[in-house]
Amino acid sequence: MAYxxxxxxxxxxxxxxxxxxxxxxxxxxxxxxNVRDTDDLDERVTALGHFLNCQIESMKESGGGxxxxxxxxxxxxxxxxxxxxxxxxxxDTRQCYRTRVFDQHRSLxxxxxxxVGVGPKWVIRRYRMIEAVEALKSPGVMLNLATLADALGYxxxxxxxxxxxxxxxxxxxxxxxxxxx
Numbered sequence: 557m558a559y560x561x562x563x564x565x566x567x568x569x570x571x572x573x574x575x576x577x578x579x580x581x582x583x584x585x586x587x588x589x590n591v592r593d594t595d596d597l598d599e600r601v602t603a604l605g606h607f608l609n610c611q612i613e614s615m616k617e618s619g620g621g622x623x624x625x626x627x628x629x630x631x632x633x634x635x636x637x638x639x640x641x642x643x644x645x646x647x648d649t650r651q652c653y654r655t656r657v658f659d660q661h662r663s664l665x666x667x668x669x670x671x672v673g674v675g676p677k678w679v680i681r682r683y684r685m686i687e688a689v690e691a692l693k694s695p696g697v698m699l700n701l702a703t704l705a706d707a708l709g710y711x712x713x714x715x716x717x718x719x720x721x722x723x724x725x726x727x728x729x730x731x732x733x734x735x736x737x
Contacts, residue, residue, distance in 0.1 A: 560615065561580075561608075561615075561674070567670070569673060570673040583610065583611070586603065591608075684731055688728065692731055692732050
């Protein structure tokens with residue numbers, strides 16, 4: 557939920573580097589310094605937690621920041637659940653775009669853009685790839701890739717292979733061979 561802390565949709569930060577000082581001024585610079593000054597993970601987490609708490613308090617006092625209403629959070633949660641349910645049920649990816657949650661699929665895309673930084677289709681593809689990698693890691697299991705593609709909701713093995721390669725950098729067969737050695 558970084559959206560309330562920045563003045564723009566999270567998608568504007570996707571695939572790009574942003575300096576904390578550009579976003580938070582001297583507070584961002586102090587956070588960078590605190591995190592860089594220690595190798596201890598607990599201290600880094602504590603520094604980040606302190607920074608976020610200070611940002612929240614500052615927003616409360618000034619009335620600034622982007623306010624995220626409970627209704628927006630609830631709508632987003634319903635939309636996300638719908639997408640995950642579609643994938644689990646092996647429905648077509650377009651299922652989560654249907655109007656049963658929103659009047660228009662554009663609303664869903666805008667919510668994902670604002671709060672996640674990527675679209676729902678990317679999230680679904682990522683979810684499928686995590687399932688695929690887990691299935692390929694199963695010890696001693698010889699998988700038929702066409703069956704796996706079908707189980708993940710792909711129309712054919714070729715589409716699955718192309719998605720897998722674009723997200724992991726290798727084909728499912730190469731991944732299976734590499735991790736079974």
